[in-house]
Amino acid sequence: MTDPLAVPRARADGLTPLIERLRSAGRVVLTTHVNADGDGIGSQVAVAAWLNSIGVGATIVNPTPFPANLGFLVTRPGLVADLGTAAAARALREADLFLVLDTSEPNRVAPLLDHLDPERTLVVDHHPAGPTVVGTHGVQDPTAAAAGELAFDLLRLADAPPLPAADLGIYVAIVSDTGSFRFSNTSPRAHRIAATLLEHGVDPEAVFQRLFATAPLRRLELLRAALGTLESDPRIGL
Numbered sequence: 001m002t003d004p005l006a007v008p009r010a011r012a013d014g015l016t017p018l019i020e021r022l023r024s025a026g027r028v029v030l031t032t033h034v035n036a037d038g039d040g041i042g043s044q045v046a047v048a049a050w051l052n053s054i055g056v057g058a059t060i061v062n063p064t065p066f067p068a069n070l071g072f073l074v075t076r077p078g079l080v081a082d083l084g085t086a087a088a089a090r091a092l093r094e095a096d097l098f099l100v101l102d103t104s105e106p107n108r109v110a111p112l113l114d115h116l117d118p119e120r121t122l123v124v125d126h127h128p129a130g131p132t133v134v135g136t137h138g139v140q141d142p143t144a145a146a147a148g149e150l151a152f153d154l155l156r157l158a159d160a161p162p163l164p165a166a167d168l169g170i171y172v173a174i175v176s177d178t179g180s181f182r183f184s185n186t187s188p189r190a191h192r193i194a195a196t197l198l199e200h201g202v203d204p205e206a207v208f209q210r211l212f213a214t215a216p217l218r219r220l221e222l223l224r225a226a227l228g229t230l231e232s233d234p235r236i237g238l
Contacts, residue, residue, distance in 0.1 A: 004189070004192050005156070005189070005192055005193065005196065007153045007156060007157055008141075008143070010141075011139065011141050011143075011144075011150070011153060012153070012157055014138075014139035014141070015124075015139055015150070015153060015154050015157055016157060017137070018122050018124070018137065018138070018139065018154070019154060019157055019158045021097060021122065021137075022047075022051060022056065022097065022099070022122070023054060023056070023158075025056055025096040025097045026056065026057060026096050027056070027057040027058075027059070027091070027094050027095050027096050027097075028051055028056055028057065028058050028059075028095060028096065028097045028098070028099055029058075029059050029060075029061050029091050029092055029095040029097075029098050029099070029115075030044045030047060030048055030058060030059070030060050030061075030098075030099045030101060031044075031060070031061055031062055031063065031098065031099070031100055031101070031109060031112055032044055032062055032100065032101045032102045032103060032109075033063070033102060033103035033105075033108040033109060034062075034063045034064045034108055034109070034110070034111070035064055036062050036064065036066070036067060036070075036102075037067075037102075037176055037177075038070060038172045038173060038175065038176025038177070038211065039102050039146045039147050039148055039173040039174075039176050039177040040062075040101055040102035040103070040147065040173075041066070041067065041070045041073060041169075041172070041173075042070075042073065042148050042151075042168075042169040042170060042171070042172035042173030042174075042176065043101040043102055043124070043146075043147040043148050043150070043151040043169065043170070043173050044060050044101055044169070045060075045073045045074070045075075045079075045165060045166070045168075045169035046148070046151045046152075046155065046163075046165070046166040046167075046169035046170045046173070047099065047101070047124075047151055047154065047155070047166075048060060048079060048165075049075075049163045049165035049166040049169065050154075050155050050158060050160045050163060050166055052076075053160065053161075053163060058079070059078070059079065059080075059081050059087075059088075059091035059095075060079055060080045060081070061080075061081050061082075061083055061088045061091055061092060061112070062080075062082075062083065063083060063108075063109050063110065063111040063112050064083075064111070065082055066080050066082065069210070069211070069214070070172070072210050073165070073168060073169055073172060075164075075165045083111060083112070092112075092115045095120070096120065097120050097121075097122060098115070098116050098117070098120055098121045098122070098135070099121075099122050099123075099124065100116070100121060100122070100123045100124070100125070100134050100135065100138075101123075101124050101125070101147050101151070102124075102125060102126070102127075102146075102147035103125055103127065103134075104123045104125045104127065104129060104130065104133040104134055104135075104138065104140055105130050105132075105133070105134070106132055106133070106134050109134060113134075116134055116135065118134075118135050118136045119135075119136060120135075121134055121135030121136070121137070122135060122137050122138050123135050123137070123138025123139070123140065124138060124139050124147060124150050124151065124154065125138065125139070125140045125141075125147060125150075126140075126141055126142060126143075126144040126145070126146055126147050126149065126150060126177075127140065127142060128140065128142050145174060145177065145178055145185045145186060145187050145189070145190040146173050146174045146176070146177035146178065146185070146190070147173060147177070148169070148170045148171075148172070148173025148174045148176075148177065149170075149173075149174060149189070149190060149193060151166075151169070151170055151173065152170045152193050155170075162200045162201075164200075164201065167197045167200045167201065167202050168197075168202055168207070170193070170197060171194060171197045171198075171202045171204075171207060172207060172211065174190055174193060174194060175194075175207060175211065176211065178190060180208075180212075181194075
């Protein structure tokens, strides 16, 4: 019987050598594009959880600050180091490898470019390759619904056991980039991956509350102020 979650052959061929390099590293810095979203962050957290489980040090250092609304994905102290801090400088200096997720475009990681030695930089991205890419090794597969799908496949090929932090990160990644499974990039495989993550214990209601049902008080106050300026115009039937 065919495995419905089997990793496509070409994708597996690209991810397998990346897994071997990540396994043999001592310290890895994970990064994503500026103004990171749920896909980039969720994918980072997932791969970091796997790396930590096999004894590889993993630190997230992004070009722009870590989004506050995704802080619930950070499950251990020291996982994230904001660029410009001593912790980030140390992580960048000591890294054996850099893993760029959810982008391959140099301009989208510009604040970090000086640190990303091409020979030590790996890319895992679901966007088509542009005219120039970061690093010299990686997988760019636009058939994936999200970078989170590629992170799922990377962990699957690595024979990683279910890891709660990784499962939650991948679910957030896929939900975010598919618009809660509404966008055209939603695939049957994305639903199958989501089902697997739910079987592992991911709570979809809790994720919904975190991603879509909460907002900072300041944003709500701004909305209230804006709504207070609304006026009706009888000429257009409002």
